Amino acid sequence: MKLILAIIKPFKLDEVREALTGLGIAGMTVTEVKGFGRQKGQTEIYRGAEYATNMVPKVKIELVCDDALAPRVVETLQQSAGTGSIGDGKIFVLDVGQAVRIRTGETGEAAL
Amino acid sequence: MKLILAIIKPFKLDEVREALTGLGIAGMTVTEVKGFGRQKGQTEIYRGAEYATNMVPKVKIELVCDDALAPRVVETLQQSAGTGSIGDGKIFVLDVGQAVRIRTGETGEAAL
Amino acid sequence: MKLILAIIKPFKLDEVREALTGLGIAGMTVTEVKGFGRQKGQTEIYRGAEYATNMVPKVKIELVCDDALAPRVVETLQQSAGTGSIGDGKIFVLDVGQAVRIRTGETGEAAL
Amino acid sequence: MTKGENMTFAKKIAASAGAAGLALFAALPAWAQEAAAPAAEAAAPVANPGNNAWMMTSSLLVLLMILPGLALFYGGLTRTKNMLSTMTQVGAAACLAMLIWVMYGYGLAFGPEGNAFISWGKFFLAGVTQDSTAATFTDEVISEYVFICFQMTFAAITLALVLGSVVERMKFSAVMIFGIVWLTIVYFPIAHMVWAGGGFLFEGGMFGTSLPAALDFAGGTVVHINAGVSALVAALILGKRMGYQKEIMAPHSLTLTMVGTGMLWVGWFGFNAGSALEANGSAGLAMINTFVATASAGLFWMLAERLNGHKGSALGFCSGIIAGLVAVTPAAGNSGPFGAIVLGAVASVICFYAVTVLKTRLGYDDALDAFGIHGIGGMVGAIGTGIVYAPGLGGPGDGSVGIGAQVATQIVAVLVAIVWAAVGTMIATYIAKAVTGLRVSEEVEREGLDLGEHGERAYNY
Amino acid sequence: MTKGENMTFAKKIAASAGAAGLALFAALPAWAQEAAAPAAEAAAPVANPGNNAWMMTSSLLVLLMILPGLALFYGGLTRTKNMLSTMTQVGAAACLAMLIWVMYGYGLAFGPEGNAFISWGKFFLAGVTQDSTAATFTDEVISEYVFICFQMTFAAITLALVLGSVVERMKFSAVMIFGIVWLTIVYFPIAHMVWAGGGFLFEGGMFGTSLPAALDFAGGTVVHINAGVSALVAALILGKRMGYQKEIMAPHSLTLTMVGTGMLWVGWFGFNAGSALEANGSAGLAMINTFVATASAGLFWMLAERLNGHKGSALGFCSGIIAGLVAVTPAAGNSGPFGAIVLGAVASVICFYAVTVLKTRLGYDDALDAFGIHGIGGMVGAIGTGIVYAPGLGGPGDGSVGIGAQVATQIVAVLVAIVWAAVGTMIATYIAKAVTGLRVSEEVEREGLDLGEHGERAYNY
Amino acid sequence: MTKGENMTFAKKIAASAGAAGLALFAALPAWAQEAAAPAAEAAAPVANPGNNAWMMTSSLLVLLMILPGLALFYGGLTRTKNMLSTMTQVGAAACLAMLIWVMYGYGLAFGPEGNAFISWGKFFLAGVTQDSTAATFTDEVISEYVFICFQMTFAAITLALVLGSVVERMKFSAVMIFGIVWLTIVYFPIAHMVWAGGGFLFEGGMFGTSLPAALDFAGGTVVHINAGVSALVAALILGKRMGYQKEIMAPHSLTLTMVGTGMLWVGWFGFNAGSALEANGSAGLAMINTFVATASAGLFWMLAERLNGHKGSALGFCSGIIAGLVAVTPAAGNSGPFGAIVLGAVASVICFYAVTVLKTRLGYDDALDAFGIHGIGGMVGAIGTGIVYAPGLGGPGDGSVGIGAQVATQIVAVLVAIVWAAVGTMIATYIAKAVTGLRVSEEVEREGLDLGEHGERAYNY
């Protein structure tokens, strides 16, 4: 199984989730994060104190799927999350050794 | 070493933490996340606009332990986090190559 | 490629980011988390009800880099995040199978 | 107010009355905030400190409605990224209205000379001193500066109310331009028509009919119908928010909306009981009506939700409170407490349907329901006032005008306000569009107006 | 208030006095809000606008206490998931009380006919017009509608205060049923007994003793002891919150609690200085006492924390402020400023122990300490008023009643209120339980009442 | 106030006048809050309820400025971890000031005996009863307790304002010690010098010159310059916050800052219009000026931002509002509305530069810009009042004093206040340092004063 870890623009989340659901993905976990990268944040000024935030709000998706599905998930993610402009984000793929569904105790791909 | 990544119901956190402490686990890291899965969220209505949230608040636990302990951690997690109802969450296990304790520079299992 | 996962004290974030930028790291992702470990939290009291929080606010950095750079990243992290006092945090290193830049579709190290 | 006077006659006189004729005003049960200015030139009467104190307090209550009140009520309903933009637009629009008011607004609405649609004179408050006074509805007076302040806050909040439909996408600069034009061609004329001696609706007999003068104690027409209709027109021209009815646009802090609701309720007594212009029994009647109509409306909205298969909601409670306040505004001193309770309940249920069913069907994006609550609630209140005024229904009317005739008058007044507001808003909005472009860029709209227009975030936890 | 009159005698007369006897009221130093209604039928005196203005302002101040004030104070102390529920319960209970008040509450408490425990008449405000007046304690009058509004806000806030002990688990529907019954069998009778001419505690000589009339300037007994005891009884019947004393139940926003505290303080002057029923020197005395007793109590709570080995806390400061306000309520016009400072300090320290030590020992779950602060603080204030009233201690008393006798009377009044409130609340709570089930399901309690009962979230950042 | 009296003469008389000479006060256009106390001993006049009502309302408005108002304005600007600390310091300092005021502050500032710099007598309010009255500027009186309350709130807010520069690092205990000393050696003497009959600045002719008495309607000198300068000095002694100009110190909730701004605006009318001591035309003038100067200043700050290449910001709007309020304080009853508009605009732009450019250059850490806005804005207002007072510029002056002489007087008053405040603050701060250490430990500063000093978190979402 693979853990697919994608960092995307927050307003793309709904679109991405729908695209993944289309692939048959039944679950994922989403976290609000701050991204540091090429994309620069807005400059904020408070009474003359300028803060050039280099942290941009992003959304992180964590999603475990079986090995076979992984390439299509990555592809779908890349297409649905892309806007073509800087800061669209990254997708990373890691190996998962084991998965368990807490409710039933099922393991492996049955747990997803 | 293994990274154990568990997504559980927020109100179970205290119980889980106590159970893991019982196993001798001395540390873990907790994040508030939103889960998308079989469990459906509450429907909210604001002046007629209905939002059927399919994102449910969850808590993610990240915990690194040595390989020997991992199965018991998974088992303890599954037992203490379970309620038997849908949405109890998942446990994923990944391999960790290296661990460092920042304060001392200790590495490997000594860092945990 | 490696995923470097570091849990540090929040007020150290700026220093760490600057140190990593010095190494040529162009991106990372930051999450606010709560840490459970040896360091104890402050005790809060509200009208006589005492809460000894054992959850301490921490910041988690996730950073993917090529294998060659990884040791120096870990070292730099350890130095810049350390204060020498308890609760400085941990660094974990995991293997990453694949990386994709969403904007361009570049993969592997070119995606970082 | 004593009973048994011929209202229409009393009004005709009142329109040209100087201080000498003021005793007659005692009989005037309607259009509470009228024609006070003309009398100010007469020999120096002195304001009773009690009335002056109450009218100063009332002015502050209306300010409380605007800056923490409405800003919070509206702001809580927007998304986090537009919080500061919403609050700043409300605040800055109010400031703008205040400055314009003392420059020429007071002159256009309550100036010493004029016709049925507009007045002039006293520009830049020429001739007003701390000894000037303005007449009330009895033979009392209040300080003219206090009267000017009180009326100033009405102009300020009405402009701010309009913005409820256009937040989260209208440029700040567009709000400013729109505000200047809208106040000038919509607000001041309507305020004059309704509240000033000689005003078109103030006089009765509109369009050559023999209709009585309309009833509007504290501004149901001038403030709420006006603001609601203008809000709808502006929203239609501006277009929907990106993602409307697709994305989740849940209120970012109903807590703050509830705080704003509470402040609006407290402040509204300045509006309603203040419109008696004295701390007398008429103010007391307006006060009790404003309490109970609102209480009734708050609970009835929740009831309507339950009857429609939903949970009674906090936002429903708040919406009901506002709907009740809007509906009781024209009726405040023109109803008995139980007429007010019924009026509040009816307005609340009708607004509930307007906001949850009608808006969804018609598909316009009145972001914070300025039309659905102020417009619709204002109409229900204005027309309902014609009914609850009747003595047979517990109202303070003297029965000399039949319910039918009074309701007909109220409907005419509503229609005049609708047409004037709609046309004027169209002009004001297109001028703002020509000057500023009206709407923020897509990118700013997506990222939020707080960062895009003001360079700040509302929260940095 | 002049000195040297026989208080008990004055009161006996006052109970049956019409407007003719009103001059006697000038001598009445106690039970500030009494028997104003009976005089309203006499020939038409006119309210001084200054007094009317002050009483309208005071009524609004009490409203400010309820909707943004108490809702924020209580809401900030609950957990995020129950914020809207808490605020909506406070707001809706207040609305309910207002409607019931004008229907039959005013009649049951201040009706023209009655006995020592209840009155009747004036139901649905029959016969009240904008010209009706209510007597004050001098030969002045205020508009009866204003008096009704002022008293209405007292009923509303008292019911809302009770809810502090039962939030986070009591059903909204149960709150409504409870409210109707509780007002009817607890609040109106106690208000009548304490404040109306002929009332059991208003008259002195209770239970055949020769005790003087009790002192209660602004409602220590009717509002605070009553609410506090009722809160305790309701909480005991309802049971503890799930996870009580196991899970962390830290206040979700002490910021909002502090905002609420500030608003309660500001609004409380309507309560206390308003209870003089005029803008006179007695109101001024009540005002300064309400300032300094509160300031003292706020600082003394923090001091008590320090002396007990803790840090002085923000919530401690807020709790002290409220405890001081509660304690000074009966004493507002019945104490000198330095008596008030001492009273505030003592009440603050006693409430500190009640809330931090006593509650923990006894183990009941009075979620927001309505009993610990309003109940205990109210008792300290009521009994303390019997002491600080003495002229030798700087109080405004005339010394005709000894401290011992006065304290004895105060204790009797406290006991009567405790017993009546406890029994009545038991009945009201069990009726609510029979009709609605009283308590939300475990699942709703866990997920929060905001989602479970109202279908909303307080925050969507 | 009528025109044509010889101001300087009137003042000389007034300083020693008992109630018999009070009619003369009618002509006094300056130093509005003066010498009311000395007259209180005369035969018993009775307060007009309207004036009493207004002054009670005004006192509450100033309280509203402090506890929810200033606490929110300041608190919103701090970082999350110091929110409760900021609010608690503001609240507790106000409480402390209230207690000290009734113990000896009133005596030191307005006592029956004294010299040019301090007075004495009436300690512990000896001799004051609910029948005592204080003179106003006409032959009216208000209840002395009310006058004491009103002045008490001024002392309380001034101390709280000073804290704006030292939050996020000063110990709570140090704030308390500082407060006691500072009130005693800085506030009471300056209040006496400026407002009490016989006071150094109240009398004119300072330092043997023939300068007229200074103009300060509602406390530009006593409150704002005083607080601003003291804040600067205290901040310099205390040192910068850790990480100042390195770390991000963005306001944690501009939403709350805007709420605070609105409350400050509403409350400020108690300050400004209340300083007329009556609900008369002078209060009306002060009211309209406080509306329009503020509106103008709010918009002009945003304009200044635009002209400097930035976005108009929400915090800029709020800062402008406060700057305008500060500047109009001395001018409130001493200017025409258009003088006030110009004054607001000028003060706003100057404060903008002080806060954004000057502060950064000089590098001191006035955390919340108490000096930049209250200090600088106060000076602009004080000096500008000397200009806008002139009848030729629409002011209410009688023209008997030339603009030049008046401005010279204003400058002298400003300088005296600056020097006195600076020296006194130095002493008070070093005493606080000796007793408490002044500043929290590095660890507490890093973790936040909420946890470190109070053991709580502001938010537990």
Ligand SMILES: Nc1ncnc2c1ncn2[C@@H]1O[C@H](COP(=O)(O)OP(=O)(O)O)[C@@H](O)[C@H]1O
């Ligand atoms: N090496 C990295 N490791 C982890 N996260 C990264 C890394 N580089 C970028 N990111 C994340 O991806 C986001 C987008 O990256 P950025 O460089 O701004 O644009 P792009 O993806 O278009 O090249 C960043 O905000 C950050 O959250």
Ligand SMILES: Nc1ncnc2c1ncn2[C@@H]1O[C@H](COP(=O)(O)OP(=O)(O)O)[C@@H](O)[C@H]1O
């Ligand atoms: N494939 C997945 N990858 C990552 N997280 C998942 C995945 N499936 C489910 N989750 C997480 O687990 C939570 C529970 O899953 P759900 O399907 O609702 O119930 P259950 O675990 O009982 O089958 C989800 O809310 C989500 O956070």
Ligand SMILES: Nc1ncnc2c1ncn2[C@@H]1O[C@H](COP(=O)(O)OP(=O)(O)O)[C@@H](O)[C@H]1O
């Ligand atoms: N086994 C672990 N797995 C995951 N995170 C851990 C683990 N142990 C500690 N942590 C994280 O590291 C932080 C610091 O650990 P702690 O034991 O307090 O101090 P130190 O790192 O100095 O030994 C914790 O707050 C927690 O977030």
